[in-house]
Amino acid sequence: MIERKCFNLAIILLGGLALSCISAGPVAAQDQQQSTGTPYSIQEYNAFQACRAEKDPTAQIKCLDDFVAKFPKSTLMQYVYQLYYPAYYQLKNYKKAVEYADMLAAMGDKIDAGTRLSALQTHCQLFQYVVDLKAADAHDGLVKVRDSCLAAVSILKTLKKPDNISEEDFQKQVKQTIATDAGTTGFVDLQLKDYAAAIEQFKLALDNNPADAVSEYRIGVADLALAPPQSLDGFWALARAINMNVPDAAKIQTYLRQQMLTYESPGCDSQVDDQLKELLGLTKSPGDRPATWTLPTADDLHKISQASNILTVISDLSGGGDKAKMTWLAICGAEFPEVVGKVIDMQQNPDGSADFHVYTGATQEDMQAATTANMDVKVWVTAPSNPPAGAQITPQPDVVRLQKDDGIRFSGTLVSYDPSPFMLHWDQVKVDPTIIPEKTESGKHPHKVPPKKSQK
Numbered sequence: 001m002i003e004r005k006c007f008n009l010a011i012i013l014l015g016g017l018a019l020s021c022i023s024a025g026p027v028a029a030q031d032q033q034q035s036t037g038t039p040y041s042i043q044e045y046n047a048f049q050a051c052r053a054e055k056d057p058t059a060q061i062k063c064l065d066d067f068v069a070k071f072p073k074s075t076l077m078q079y080v081y082q083l084y085y086p087a088y089y090q091l092k093n094y095k096k097a098v099e100y101a102d103m104l105a106a107m108g109d110k111i112d113a114g115t116r117l118s119a120l121q122t123h124c125q126l127f128q129y130v131v132d133l134k135a136a137d138a139h140d141g142l143v144k145v146r147d148s149c150l151a152a153v154s155i156l157k158t159l160k161k162p163d164n165i166s167e168e169d170f171q172k173q174v175k176q177t178i179a180t181d182a183g184t185t186g187f188v189d190l191q192l193k194d195y196a197a198a199i200e201q202f203k204l205a206l207d208n209n210p211a212d213a214v215s216e217y218r219i220g221v222a223d224l225a226l227a228p229p230q231s232l233d234g235f236w237a238l239a240r241a242i243n244m245n246v247p248d249a250a251k252i253q254t255y256l257r258q259q260m261l262t263y264e265s266p267g268c269d270s271q272v273d274d275q276l277k278e279l280l281g282l283t284k285s286p287g288d289r290p291a292t293w294t295l296p297t298a299d300d301l302h303k304i305s306q307a308s309n310i311l312t313v314i315s316d317l318s319g320g321g322d323k324a325k326m327t328w329l330a331i332c333g334a335e336f337p338e339v340v341g342k343v344i345d346m347q348q349n350p351d352g353s354a355d356f357h358v359y360t361g362a363t364q365e366d367m368q369a370a371t372t373a374n375m376d377v378k379v380w381v382t383a384p385s386n387p388p389a390g391a392q393i394t395p396q397p398d399v400v401r402l403q404k405d406d407g408i409r410f411s412g413t414l415v416s417y418d419p420s421p422f423m424l425h426w427d428q429v430k431v432d433p434t435i436i437p438e439k440t441e442s443g444k445h446p447h448k449v450p451p452k453k454s455q456k
Contacts, residue, residue, distance in 0.1 A: 040075050048076050057087040078104060078111050085122055094129035097122060105148070117155045121177070123148035124184055133191060142188050149185040153178055153204075179209035186218060195222040210286065213244035217252060224259060231263050236289035239279045253280075265298035267305075267332035267414075296326055304330035310339050311362055313414075314374060318422045328417070337411040338432070340450050343402055344373040352382035354400060358408055367407075375424045377410060379431055393428065398436050407450040409435050 047070065051063035064084055067074070074080070084100035101122035104111065111119075123130075127145040132138060156178050161170040186201030199222045202215040209215075216237055223234030238256045242249045253276070260272050275295065282293060304327060308316075316327035341360035348354045357373035380395045387393055402408060412429035435450050 044071050044074050044076055047071070048079060051080070051083060057090040060087045061091075078107055078115070081107075081119075082115065085119070089122075089126075094126045098126050098130050102144075102148075105151075113155050113159055117152055117159070120148045120152040120155070121181065124152055124181055127184070127188065139192065142191050146185055146188045146192070149181045149188070153181050153185070156181070175208040179205045179212060179215075182208070183212060183215050186215065186222075190218065190222060190225075193225075195225045198222045211244065213241050213246035216244055217241035217246045220256075231259070232294060233289055235260060235263075235279060235295070236283060236293070239276075239283040240286075243280060243284050260295065263297060264295055264301060264329065266301060266329045267334055271329055271332060296329060300326070301330040305334060308334075310336055310360060314360070314422070314424065317417055317419070317424075320419060324419070331414055333413060333415070335411065335413050335428075338409055339375075339411065340367070340407065340409045341375060342367045342370055343404055343406045343408055344370070345404055346400070346402065348381065348400065352380060352384055352395070354379050354381050356402065356408060372421075374422055375426060377408070377412065377426045377429055379410075379429045394430065396431055396433070396436075398433070399431050401437050402431075402435075406437075407435060409450045 044067075047067050051060055051067055054060040054063050060083060064080055064087070067080060068077075081100050081104035085097045085104070088094070088096040088100065101119040105116055105119035105123070108116070124145060127142075131141040131145060133142075135141070156174055159174065161167060165173075182201045182205040186198045186205060189195070189198035189201060199219055202219045202222070205212050205215040206219075220234045220237030220241060223230040223237060235256060238252060238259075242253050242256070246252060257272055257276050260276060261269060264272065266272060279293075308327065308331060313327060313331050317324045339360060341358040344357045344359055346354055346356050356377040356379060358375045358377050359367055359370035359373050360375060361367045361370060379399050380393050381397050381400060383395050384393060409432040410426075410429050411432075412426040414424060415427045416425040417423060418425075432450070
């Protein structure tokens with residue numbers, strides 16, 4: 001007959017191991033025989049009690065080894081195992097602790113639920129000490145860990161409350177332990193590359209511990225590793241984890257930004273910064289990703305870019321709304337060749353550049369009649385003292401000969417735009433030298449918009 005004097009849920013946390021109370025052990029041999037009819041001798045009983053009384057873990061293990069050698073088929077073996085694995089744990093011999101915990105758990109229905117739970121959790125929570133992820137047998141070891149964790153959670157879900165604990169405290173411990181075990185199972189599933197199972201386990205962990213930022217982060221990692229990746233859900237989970245102050249939040253934010261860049265491949269990297277800021281704001285409150293939050297893929301933006309020319313860009317951007325956002329994501333930083341228009345005015349700047357305010361339109365007649373600009377075309381007249389990183393700038397001092405109402409043809413890079421009043425901003429511009437008037441013609445050449453050539 002087994003007497004249990006106390007109860008604990010064997011919660012194993014990052015700081016250490018809290019084992020459930022070991023069964024009080026067998027009663028005296030004569031009492032045991034009367035109550036169960038299962039024999040064990042007085043010699044077995046006394047030998048076991050001597051081991052149990054030993055406080056030094058090394059001496060206790062030697063005592064238990066002697067017991068097993070003398071009584072290899074003893075019916076007291078479950079109590080022996082319950083002494084073995086805590087003793088090995090105290091000695092930090094975690095492989096042996098897990099070995100004996102597994103022997104105990106394998107006894108199944110021969111032991112009570114609390115005892116089996118403690119043994120299963122010992123394997124579940126000590127796996128990082130006993131599984132070498134680089135070893136040839138790592139897969140088998142991880143499967144054993146997963147099975148132990150799942151079995152522990154299964155017991156926890158059906159465990160009855162003992163009399164010596166309040167319902168509130170009992171449920172609190174159950175939730176905390178399920179969260180810990182599910183988080184461990186999810187991590188093991190990640191190592192096994194079973195990403196769907198990992199997500200399920202991390203969600204179970206969060207159901208029982210909504211403040212578990214690490215599980216939220218790992219959901220994001222698993223979402224991105226699925227085939228095909230569930231990128232938007234992954235981004236959402238990573239952002240939630242950052243808001244929950246997950247460890248290394250700054251590094252995770254850098255990782256998230258890079259993943260978003262790869263997913264979209266926008267025209268300008270800086271555009272992702274605005275999207276990331278918006279995402280972090282949206283994920284401050286708990287909840288799954290709403291269908292209304294989305295991001296275009298790199299393929300979406302490539303198609304927009306391929307179908308665009310300067311006139312469609314101006315039309316899309318000036319129209320505002322989602323169309324403008326998508327177009328700008330695709331077009332920002334794009335280079336356009338042979339853009340034509342009419343100079344509305346020109347301003348030379350102290351930094352050695354000149355801003356040509358230019359209007360472009362669908363026809364020469366439209367451009368010739370224009371009186372306001374829709375483009376700001378920045379041309380370098382002299383070499384800048386601090387050129388932008390990566391920029392290749394060839395100064396064009398002769399460009400200042402262009403006058404109001406002159407036609408202009410140039411290639412350049414779109415860098416920004418103002419929605420109202422609408423203005424496209426260009427940089428790294430190269431004006432077609434054939435349309436720049438000669439010195440002798442200054443003030444005498446005709447003000448004519450050059451004919452259009454090929455446009456993007």
